[in-house]
Amino acid sequence: MKLQRNGRSKALAIGAMALVSSLSLAACGSDENNNTTASGSGSAAPAAAINCGSKPSALVAAGSTAQGNAIDVWKTNFGAACSGATINYGGGGSGAGVQQFTQGKVQFAGSDSALKPAEVDASKAACTGGQGINLPLVAGLISIVYNVEGVDNLVLDGPTTAKIFDSQITKWNDPAIAALNPGAKLPDADIQAFHRSDDSGTTDNLTKYFAKTSGGAWSYPASKTWAGKGGQSANGSAGVSAQVKQVKNSISYAELSFAQTNNLKSAAIATGAAKPVEATAANAANTFAKAKIAGTGSDLALTLDYATKDEGSYPIVLVTYEVVCDKGNKADTLDTLKAFLTYGASDAGQKAIGEKGYVPLPKELTDKVNAVIPTLA
Structure with a gap:
């Protein structure tokens, strides 16, 4: 996850303890259920907590299995709150997800590694007038x-x-x-x-x-x-x-x-x-406390310190990015895409997956994600 494009990396100043104060490391379902729509099992979030957008539609996505359990939680809650909206997440691994994204087959891809320069170039064929960017939404170890x-x-x-x-x-x-x-x-x-x-x-x-x-x-x-x-x-x-x-x-x-x-x-x-x-x-939160932004503009690729020797900092961490077009998204699904990503980046969305063994992202980073989502076109 080190898509380095310039030297403007900056530390994400966060309080690691605050990130995990509400975590309950309960078990959850496996990614074998990824090929389902948003009407899966699980406790649904209150409808008032989720902004569904004005044009509910069906999203198709694929990629990282590491975030499969998180997507299961989100699509259950989102689907319960947003009538007519469905999310079909096919899993398949980060490589397959990115490939499907650059081929224009999915609205977003989940990848545990930021897009490489060649993948960004390939994405331009699917993102008319734009390119693929990395939005970190799921953190784990x-x-x-x-x-x-x-x-x-x-x-x-x-x-x-x-x-x-x-x-x-x-x-x-x-x-x-x-x-x-x-x-x-x-x-x-x-x-x-x-x-x-x-x-x-x-x-x-x-x-x-x-x-x-x-x-x-x-x-x-x-x-x-x-x-x-x-x-x-x-x-x-x-x-x-x-x-x-x-x-x-x-x-x-x-x-x-x-x-x-x-x-x-x-x-x-x-x-x-x-x-x-x-x-x-x-x-893991102690390690994410020192993550740095390496992407430029609306791209929020991160670098992480795998060699940390800090006390209580677990070194083998990952961030799953939702790879989307900054421009050139399909008009009929863009509204639902924005709404779903906004829910994932929200405090409620991060807390929901924190209860399933993931690490809620620092608010400073989710604020950046939430600033980019409305600009998607």
Whole structure:
């Protein structure tokens, strides 16, 4: 998420504690329900809390599975409040979502990585007179999820995790893992690592973390496409989570919401701080407190510090962007698109997904998003 276009990055000054004061890390539904309309299950927000716009229509979108549970919450609440408006979110991963967006097949795409320059250029064909921009709406963290009998409080660091996912470390009782977990009863068992089979922004953010923290153990460029050696693959956040839940001595990576849904354990990360950092929304909020805007104009792409050593700052985080046209949106769906994005960026929308394991974005950032949405044309 580092679409750097100039040096005008500026810190997002926020109070991390304020972000999480209302969080309840409850479990929620999986992204296997993404191909539904806005009339899904869940508690609906009061109609008065949502401005539906004047021309309700059907939106079609696709992309990130990491935000699938958030979209499920939003479309349920939005659909209950806005008669005639539906949101069909197809998931499929960030890469597929961006591709469909640049081909003009969806009104917005969810991507856990900001558009690359080539993708911005490609978007101009779909955005007549404009281009794709990144609007951050869903913040979360990537859990290193594991299923190892007898190990309840696993600690990992950047180099060790990178080596595990590249098949350089293949046993759970490897000395590198043992050194991080003194006293733990690590089994003499083969590690079964699962990675994403689809092009994934979650993979992109994980490998950005490896690039910053592995000390060269991860020799591949950060990418949405998996490049590590060995392991097995599964589709989507729900797919890898399901595999870890079923397979003994396994490990993978998934957004916190999916870890909670599947009752999976998440490793704490040794960052160089005084103690390992737990995978919690509160600790992720401490990292988002120092996020910077890297985009220009109406583009709100962010940079994040994956190598943070600050106390209580969880390093493996992601922001999911709703990728939209700044100009050239379809006239018949623009009103509903603006209304839906406005609800997602609202205090009510952010609180609703905060109760499902996501991290409410800092108000300074949602204010910027809410300033851009009315300008979409």
